[in-house]
Amino acid sequence: MPDIMDGKDILPGHRQDDPIAGLMFYNGEGDECGGLILGSKKDENGNYESGGSITLDQYKQDQVVQMHYTDENSQMNYGFSVYDKPNTPLPELLDKHHKIINSELSEEEKGRELEKVWERNTQRAFMGKNPKGEVTIQLSDSKGNPRIRMVVDENDVPRMEFLDGEGNVTCKLSPEL
Template sequence: MDDNKDKIIKKINVEKLNVVDKDGNIKMTLFGEGNIPPAIMDGEDILPGHRQDEPLSGVLFYNGEGDECGGLIFGSKRNESGEYHSGLSLTFDQYKQDQIIQVYVDDNNGDQNYGIQIYDRPNIPLPEVVERFKNIQNITDESEKKEALEKLAKGQHQRIFMGKNLNGDIAVRLSDSNGKERIRMVIDKEDIPRMEFLDEQGNVIYSLPPKL
């Protein structure tokens, strides 16, 4: 009998499974509902309690330094009256930052939106962004707080959306480096197509077909 022969396990039931490298470092985690891992970066949980109470299962990815760098999460819940929410999200993160590519589905009692999104992120480590956000919440002056939040959000914008929105429009939306939507291609729920170019203030400056 060959003791080195790979053994085949036909079935295994687990609530959480870590895939590790030869040194025992976690590279990928598969988890069932109630077992979502914490958001680890630089060896610390940067968002304590984040999504711990949500009905989520999935797979999380970890880079060579042990930082979470994306993953697949999915889940749904339905209350006694029959109302439900169902969602799925596949993300890939920028190094030491948040997601820059996301494929998602969101369904809230039949109100659906889904698509692909691409983001810009600043070259500031996410733990620093989280800490700055916490400090901003302690600012009592509302105008000062708003200014600080806008400064923090600089460089963090959705650049591309392609999918279906709650209005039933199928759309491709392209935004500039400030997050301002500049090109919009749409087929609406009445199957009427249009293409629009916008200025920095969001005004349509050219459209196909031309607006009458």
């Protein structure tokens, strides 16, 4: 399933060895613009992983809307996510990424430079269920930091949390209050 953009495979070999099948969506210009993937694998001890995803991509970019499901030995996470993407075309960002990785910079410098390249590539919203059994709606800031969480926990107890940019709860509303 090649990721074609501007007539080129921008991620050669991407997911080639993954145990998945699916469909890729392409727009009128022939660019990959989303897809549907499903897969699973099981080892000799009966441990398994299963998952699926349907995505819709921003023009010349990656996914901005995703419905997804993962299950690792009954530890499930599933839901709906919304992402921000930069306006810079994905092939340009991948080219910058590869140049940094192959540069003479220290690992620390590479990390800082890669953060700059991908800084507007963030999950902004999630609605779904996590492995702890909590049903959650989470809204994040432009840096991807969770700022508002609405949760109904595994015991059906609701709560709403407001968080600062560091992830600390600054205000909590729950039935006990």
